[in-house]
Amino acid sequence: MKSESSPTSRAAKADATRAAILASARKAFAEHGYDGAGLRGIAEAAGVTAMMVGRYFGSKEGLFGEVVTDTMRDPIILSQGNLDRADLSRAFAEGLVKVTTQGQTPLDGFLISFRSAGSETATRIARERIAQVHQATATAAIAGDHASERAALFLALVAGVQMMRQMLELEPLAKAEPGVLVDLLTPVIASLIEPGAADRTQ
Amino acid sequence: MKSESSPTSRAAKADATRAAILASARKAFAEHGYDGAGLRGIAEAAGVTAMMVGRYFGSKEGLFGEVVTDTMRDPIILSQGNLDRADLSRAFAEGLVKVTTQGQTPLDGFLISFRSAGSETATRIARERIAQVHQATATAAIAGDHASERAALFLALVAGVQMMRQMLELEPLAKAEPGVLVDLLTPVIASLIEPGAADRTQ
DNA sequence: GAATTCAGTATACGACTGTATATCAAATCC
């Protein structure tokens, strides 16, 4: 019945290995996409053999699903901005600029999904997860008419900025002054998430 | 010196084959991305052997570069909206909604690039082309302070909408009423491309 | 009409992919 005896119990070692594979896979998928990342490379970076992926995650597809689920559990855009702030639009703008700042490997679920867009399997998995994020966004931050469409457009903006800044590294966006970007993004976001702002356009 | 003798001259046949490969590749890259599309499949769809790609384009990389260059020569978002219209923002919104309407395989260079984001080669090629589109956008449609950043954000919005509507097919965007989307997008675009609209936000 | 050019094919090579099978060895259990 005792579950530990040696300094590193077998179960603990298994958990550590599983976590190492997950972390390695997250990085690999973010950098090379679903098709571009190989199981041998992922396993090697985790210090094990490729077959351990099969053991712990069933298949590459299963591994990817778990990675994406993991990275989207706490949508980065919603967690960074403080939802309680009065100037919600600016909070979102600051959060978006912050998480897309260069220098760190972008491990966000959105970007991992985008880099994997070549794979049909990966796209299907990403589709489900993003639909969940959309639901959360729509109910958490947006009221008024066409809330669903506006939440989706907000996510589209977030996705586009992430992609241009971190993936394609379009220079004026990647190297822009953060403050300038926040100032430019705030009214854009406001016209999407603030009820009434977009109603009188005709 | 005579250059034609048979009904289908050799040179004409070569041009036709080259064009067929290019069209087939464009479709394949748009559907499966750079890594996902195989030369054998591309060639077969063009009615020739895989080796013809090497003959006409040097390599898969060369083929992809030519496809992307071809699709971005006339940026779809700039060509659809009438740049002379007084309500430029609405024109852009209508153009964006129109080109991202479902039912047709999205052959736009942006989407081809996004689907190929897993490949480093493809990303590098796409980066150059998008930088050119950015230049064209900034000079053609945007004036005022931070024109370059605003043009980039505009492209980010376009990219995000394309991705969400056509690639991930996020339901509320993919199935939204076109008129509703145009109404929602118009003020968003306006706050990016109309000088002065985004200046007084602090 | 013979010689030559060249569009297009056939085949093969080496590398890499995801994963199934068989095996080893250390931690756990009784």
Added chain:
DNA sequence: GGATTTGATATACAGTCGTATACTGAATTC
């Protein structure tokens, strides 16, 4: 302490990839 579980490895398989080499046959040239 012997039996058993199980984390991990080694090897192999069938497939696909991009592309290099050798070749065929029809259009072109002289």
